[in-house]
Structure formats: structure tokens, C-alpha cells
Amino acid sequence: xxxxxxxxxxxxxxxxxxxxxxxxxxxxxxxxxxxxxxxxxxxxxxxxxxxxxxxxxxxxxxxxxxxxxxxxxxxxxxxxxxxxxxxxxxxxxxxxxxxxxxxxxxxxxxxxxxxxxxxxxxxxxxxxxxxxxxxxxxxxxxxxxxxxxxxxxxxxxxxxxxxxxxxxxxxxxxxxxxxxxxxxxxxxxxxxxxxxxxxx
Amino acid sequence: xxxxxxxxxxxxxxxxxxxxxxxxxxxxxxxxxxxxxxxxxxxxxxxxxxxxxxxxxxxxxxxxxxxxxxxxxxxxxxxxxxxxxxxxxxxxxxxxxxxxxxxxxxxxxxxxxxxxxxxxxxxxxxxxxxxxxxxxxxxxxxxxxxxxxxxxxxxxxxxxxxxxxxxxxxxxxxxxxxxxxxxxxxxxxxxxxxxxxxxxxxxxxxxxxxxxxxxxxxxxxxxxxxxxxxxxxxxxxxxxxxxxxxxxxxxxxxxxxxxxxxxxxxxxxxxxxxxxxxxxxxxxxxxxxxxxxxxxxxxxxxxxxxxxxxxxxxxxxxxxxxxxxxxxxxxxxxxxxxxxxxxxxxxxxxxxxxxxxxxxxxxxxxxxxxxxxxxxxxxxxxxxxxxxxxxxxxxxxxxxxxxxxxxxxxxxxxxxxxxxxxxxxxxxxxxxxxxxxxxxxxxxxxxxxxxxxxxxxxxxxxxxxxxxxxxxxxxx
Numbered sequence: 001x002x003x004x005x006x007x008x009x010x011x012x013x014x015x016x017x018x019x020x021x022x023x024x025x026x027x028x029x030x031x032x033x034x035x036x037x038x039x040x041x042x043x044x045x046x047x048x049x050x051x052x053x054x055x056x057x058x059x060x061x062x063x064x065x066x067x068x069x070x071x072x073x074x075x076x077x078x079x080x081x082x083x084x085x086x087x088x089x090x091x092x093x094x095x096x097x098x099x100x101x102x103x104x105x106x107x108x109x110x111x112x113x114x115x116x117x118x119x120x121x122x123x124x125x126x127x128x129x130x131x132x133x134x135x136x137x138x139x140x141x142x143x144x145x146x147x148x149x150x151x152x153x154x155x156x157x158x159x160x161x162x163x164x165x166x167x168x169x170x171x172x173x174x175x176x177x178x179x180x181x182x183x184x185x186x187x188x189x190x191x192x193x194x195x196x197x198x199x200x
Numbered sequence: 201x202x203x204x205x206x207x208x209x210x211x212x213x214x215x216x217x218x219x220x221x222x223x224x225x226x227x228x229x230x231x232x233x234x235x236x237x238x239x240x241x242x243x244x245x246x247x248x249x250x251x252x253x254x255x256x257x258x259x260x261x262x263x264x265x266x267x268x269x270x271x272x273x274x275x276x277x278x279x280x281x282x283x284x285x286x287x288x289x290x291x292x293x294x295x296x297x298x299x300x301x302x303x304x305x306x307x308x309x310x311x312x313x314x315x316x317x318x319x320x321x322x323x324x325x326x327x328x329x330x331x332x333x334x335x336x337x338x339x340x341x342x343x344x345x346x347x348x349x350x351x352x353x354x355x356x357x358x359x360x361x362x363x364x365x366x367x368x369x370x371x372x373x374x375x376x377x378x379x380x381x382x383x384x385x386x387x388x389x390x391x392x393x394x395x396x397x398x399x400x401x402x403x404x405x406x407x408x409x410x411x412x413x414x415x416x417x418x419x420x421x422x423x424x425x426x427x428x429x430x431x432x433x434x435x436x437x438x439x440x441x442x443x444x445x446x447x448x449x450x451x452x453x454x455x456x457x458x459x460x461x462x463x464x465x466x467x468x469x470x471x472x473x474x475x476x477x478x479x480x481x482x483x484x485x486x487x488x489x490x491x492x493x494x495x496x497x498x499x500x501x502x503x504x505x506x507x508x509x510x511x512x513x514x515x516x517x518x519x520x521x522x523x524x525x526x527x528x529x530x531x532x533x534x535x536x537x538x539x540x541x542x543x544x545x546x547x548x549x550x551x552x553x554x555x556x557x558x559x560x561x562x563x564x565x566x567x568x569x570x571x572x573x574x575x576x577x578x579x580x581x582x583x584x585x586x587x588x589x590x591x592x593x594x595x596x597x598x599x600x601x602x603x604x605x606x607x608x609x610x611x612x613x614x615x616x617x618x619x620x621x622x623x624x625x626x627x628x629x630x631x632x633x634x635x636x637x638x639x640x641x642x643x644x645x646x647x648x649x650x651x652x653x654x655x656x657x658x659x660x661x662x663x664x665x666x667x668x669x670x671x672x673x674x675x676x
């Protein structure tokens with residue numbers, strides 16, 4: 001089973017299944033109580049609602065805009081001249097949050113540069129950035145509703161700051177797997193391949 | 201780098217059956233034999249339009265159902281359409297730009313050549329024949345970019361290219377849209393026409409969109425339609441009398457009745473007898489006097505072929521076994537039917553097209569008033585709640601498993617009501633819905649994202665169907 005953008009180019013695959021269905025099955029495999037998945041990757045953000053068997057009941061996506069995606073974090077990491085992996089930990093202290101008003105990645109970058117120039121500390125600004133991403137996700141989630149256990153997948157789930165902000169904005173605990181969150185879709189594809197193989 | 205497509209050829213094995221099918225006769229009496237059509241489709245066509253005669257890995261290209269002969273024949277009609285169009289324009293028929301999705305009786309009655317907003321791009325593309333698929337895509341992108349330079353960013357992807365008229369390379373004689381809600385951007389057509397360097401004459405029919413009840417609405421519209429008819433007639437030299445208008449209404453009604461019959465045959469078939477692209481031919485419900493006999497013939501032949509397939513349980517080629525049935529809503533709504541079929545689906549209908557197909561115009565009495573009343577009652581132009589209720593009914597009749605509402609960037613009215621309409625359809629037809637916004641630059645820029653959304657939606661629908669089947673089985 002091939003999944004993800006470009007799945008149709010995997011000529012060796014016997015079946016293609018979207019990453020939405022694969023993430024659902026992967027999350028269900030890792031945490032069967034999952035009913036809502038937040039998946040934030042490099043170029044889009046998805047909220048997926050599941051039934052008790054790990055099937056997709058509904059989903060909503062942002063794929064038009066870099067706001068609320070991993071690309072947004074890459075831009076911010078560049079502003080602070082730090083590796084992407086260190087960004088989350090930088091917001092771990094007690095400094096107060098500085099709200100980021102712009103949703104657009106380009107304008108947010110400008111706003112952050114202004115905040116840095118104004119003397120705001122990186123920790124406060126980053127808390128604002130993570131809350132901005134979490135709020136964006138919450139807005140998408142509100143279209144389909146958040147129910148049951150919330151599972152966080154995709155590369156952005158590795159960012160502790162976004163996880164904390166998401167829990168705060170959604171007002172519920174967010175489950176991040178010990179398994180690499182970037183590979184949940186691939187895991188789901190493998191689970192589905194096993195099911196299809198068993199049926200054949 | 202784009203993937204190369206394989207050349208597409210019509211197989212010799214269908215030649216005999218194709219030659220035995222009917223010749224095409226146009227409104228001016230000219231006839232094209234099946235032998236001439238076959239020669240075009242196998243020799244001249246591939247030479248002139250190599251891009252079309254290529255199996256495109258992303259959009260498919262010509263229908264793979266080569267045994268659906270009415271479908272094959274319609275390609276001859278389509279590919280040679282520009283040649284006839286140019287010849288008629290040369291002979292004095294004026295080209296009139298209209299709003300996308302408009303009923304066209306009044307323009308046809310005045311014997312005008314009617315074009316939508318996409319015409320200038322099509323015209324410019326036609327200036328260069330023999331382009332490969334890659335060359336065609338590059339040329340199209342260049343034209344679109346050129347057209348957008350002097351058009352406001354909020355103008356939609358479909359209407360913005362109309363700005364190509366400003367290059368004066370496209371022959372528009374008159375811009376006369378009816379400003380219905382189907383298109384929020386019709387006025388950009390007028391804006392392009394009125395640019396100083398063009399100075400193309402224009403006339404706007406002010407469609408009363410406030411949905412208030414009362415006879416004033418139709419009377420107001422009828423008075424404007426009469427003015428439009430006078431302007432069109434002056435241009436073409438044809439006086440649009442009540443008799444001329446009444447005859448045109450009658451003709452289009454006949455066409456709609458036949459197209460409805462064909463569409464409903466397809467809907468009610470246990471196995472879809474034609475693929476999404478070929479199903480489109482069944483919904484052709486508009487043609488000017490020149491093309492009218494051809495469209496009637498294509499529909500009649502298509503109906504016979506559909507009936508033949510129904511009797512034998514033949515499925516349209518290109519379709520999966522028991523495909524997921526998708527109904528598409530929205531203006532200028534284009535979904536990649538090839539992609540949907542590859543993923544195991546089939547498109548059962550388009551809301552905007554079906555609204556025109558089910559438009560009933562009275563034939564007795566004042567034809568302009570009849571036309572105005574029909575326009576006011578057009579399902580797509582009703583208040584959103586009523587439009588959604590009508591569409592929900594068509595979703596049920598077409599036995600769709602799900603609905604996709606598609607709108608283009610800049611299509612303000614459709615984007616603002618899309619969620620309301622889909623929520624009502626979901627409640628009344630009991631099927632899931634999906635809303636897709638096509639980006640400003642057109643479908644090319646977010647093809648993968650759109651594919652993922654649509655395929656994931658189809659996976660949900662397929663899953664729903666299997667659950668329903670299991671439930672039905674348990675009940676038994």
C-alpha cells in the first residue's frame with residue numbers, strides 16, 4: 001500500500017490509500033481510544049474524526065496556506081537562527097506569552113521581527129507562535145468537532161511547545177505516541193496492507 | 201518534470217460499426233459522413249491536436265470507452281467546432297460574450313455566436329495547432345499569466361482569462377451577460393470589454409437576485425430581455441420577434457426533454473452504462489440553430505446505446521466495478537473525472553448543469569415573460585435554502601453516495617453559501633459532503649491536495665456503503 005502525496009508514482013504498490021485513512025488506522029493501532037487526530041505536517045494540517053474501529057468518519061484540512069503547518073515553524077526557526085528541533089524547548093519556561101496577531105506566515109514573520117526589535121524575549125514570542133498554530137488547528141477542528149481521545153501525529157507533534165499549546169487551546173490532553181509521529185501514516189498503510197492481504 | 205503520456209488511437213476494430221452509424225447534418229444543411237469523421241479522428245485530429253490524442257497520466261484525455269460511438273462522434277464535433285465557429289463569424293455572425301451558466305435562448309434566437317469567459321484562452325490556444333501536451337500546458341500557463349496582469353486579484357480563475365480580449369487578439373463583438381448568482385464575476389467581463397483600447401459595446405441584464413416574490417420580478421427581467429434582444433438583433437441583423445423567440449424556446453425545450461430522458465436512464469441503471477466523461481454528453485441541453493440537429497442526433501444515438509447497454513448490463517469502460525457515485529455542486533465546477541474514476545468513483549451529475557437541464561419554459565403566451573419567469577425560477581438561482589432542497593432531491597434521484605461542492609477562488613457568492621448548501625443537502629439527502637476551494641492559480645497548483653481530499657472522501661463513502669451492505673445483509 002502506497003500513501004502520502006505522490007502515492008500514485010509508487011508503481012510497485014498494489015493499492016494506493018490516502019494518508020488520511022492511513023493516519024486513522026495507524027493512530028487506532030497505537031492508541032485504540034483515539035477518536036480525533038490532529039496531523040500537522042510540513043505543508044498541510046488535518047483534523048480527522050474516527051469511529052471506534054479506526055475508520056475515518058470525517059475530516060477537515062488546511063492545504064491552502066502555510067499558516068499552522070510545519071513550514072511556518074521552519075520560517076520561525078530561521079528568524080531565531082536555531083535548529084527546528086530546538087524550537088519547542090525554547091518555550092519551556094515561565095515567561096508570559098506574547099500574542100501573535102497575524103495568521104499569514106509572511107506577515108507573522110514580519111510581526112515577530114518587530115517583537116524581537118521591541119525587546120520581547122524569544123520564549124514569550126514562541127509561546128505566542130505555538131498558540132497561534134494551536135488556535136488555527138482548533139479552528140479547523142471546530143468544523144468537525146473534537147471528541148474522545150486526541151492523538152497528535154506528523155512532524156510538528158515532536159514540538160513540545162505546540163503540544164502544550166494544543167492541550168491548552170483544545171482544553172484536553174493530547175496523546176503523542178512514543179512511536180515516531182512522522183511515521184504514523186506509514187504504519188497505518190502497513191496495517192491496512194496486512195488487512196488487505198488477509199482478505200485476499 | 202511532467203510525466204509523458206502515451207499516444208491515443210482509435211482502434212480499427214470499431215471502424216466498421218462507426219461507419220455504419222449516422223452522418224452528422226448541421227443546421228445549414230451541410231453533412232459530414234462517418235467516413236469523413238473517421239478520417240479526421242484517426243489522421244487529421246491527431247496531427248492537429250496531439251495534446252488531446254495523448255493519454256494524460258493526470259487528466260486522462262479522450263474517453264477510453266471507444267465502443268460508445270456517440271461519445272466518439274462528439275469528439276469530431278468538438279474538435280472541428282472552432283473551424284465552423286470561425287467560418288460563421290467570417291460570414292457575419294457576431295460573437296457575444298455571456299455569463300457562464302446562463303440559459304442561452306435569447307442569444308440563439310438572434311443567431312449570435314455565444315461564448316463564455318473561457319473563450320479568449322481557447323481562441324488563443326487554437327492559433328497554434330500541433331502542440332504537444334507539454335507545449336500546450338506551457339502555452340496555457342503563459343496566456344493565463346498574461347491575462348491576469350491587468351485583472352484584479354479577486355477575479356476568479358475562470359473569468360480572469362477573459363481579460364485576453366485586451367490584447368485585441370480575440371474577436372468579441374459584444375459583451376452582454378445576465379448577472380445571475382451563478383457567477384459573481386461577470387462584471388469583470390464587462391470591465392475587460394470596456395477598457396479604452398477595446399471599447400467593445402456591452403449591455404448588462406440586471407437579474408433581480410433578491411428573491412422577493414411578486415410578478416414585478418419577472419416583468420422587470422422580461423423588459424430587459426426585450427432590450428437585450430433588440431441590441432442583439434441590431435448586431436446580427438435578425439429581428440427577434442415574439443414568434444422567433446417562441447420558436448427558440450420550443451426548440452430548447454425539446455432538447456432538454458431528450459437530455460433529461462438520457463440522464464435519468466443513466467441514473468436508474470443498475471450498472472453505470474457510460475463513464476463520467478461520456479455521461480456528460482447525455483446532459484447536453486443547449487445548442488444554437490446551427491448545432492441543434494447535431495446535438496439532437498448525438499443525444500438520440502447516445503440514448504439508443506445506453507438502452508442497449510442497460511439491456512445487457514454493460515458498464516462504461518474506465519469505471520471500476522460498483523463505483524462510488526459523486527454528485528458535484530457549484531459554479532463552473534470542474535473535478536478531475538479521470539482521477540475520480542482511477543480512485544474507483546464516477547461523477548453522476550453537476551448541480552449547475554442539471555439546473556439548466558430541468559429548466560422548464562412555458563411555450564404559450566408572451567415568450568419574453570415566459571423566459572423571464574423560467575430564469576427567475578431556475579433552481580440554481582433560487583434562495584440558497586430552496587436551491588439546496590432542489591439539489592438534495594437530485595442527489596437522491598441520481599443515487600449519489602456523496603456530494604462535493606467546488607468553487608473557484610473569487611467566486612464570492614458560491615463560496616459564501618457553500619457550507620449552508622452542503623449542510624442542507626447532508627440533512628435532506630442523508631449523504632456526506634465535501635467542500636473544495638480551487639486556488640487562485642487554478643487547479644494545477646494544488647492538484648495533490650485536491651486529490652488527497654477527494655480520495656479520502658471517497659474512502660469514507662466506500663466504507664459507508666460496505667457498512668450499509670453488511671447491515672442490510674444482517675437484517676435479511
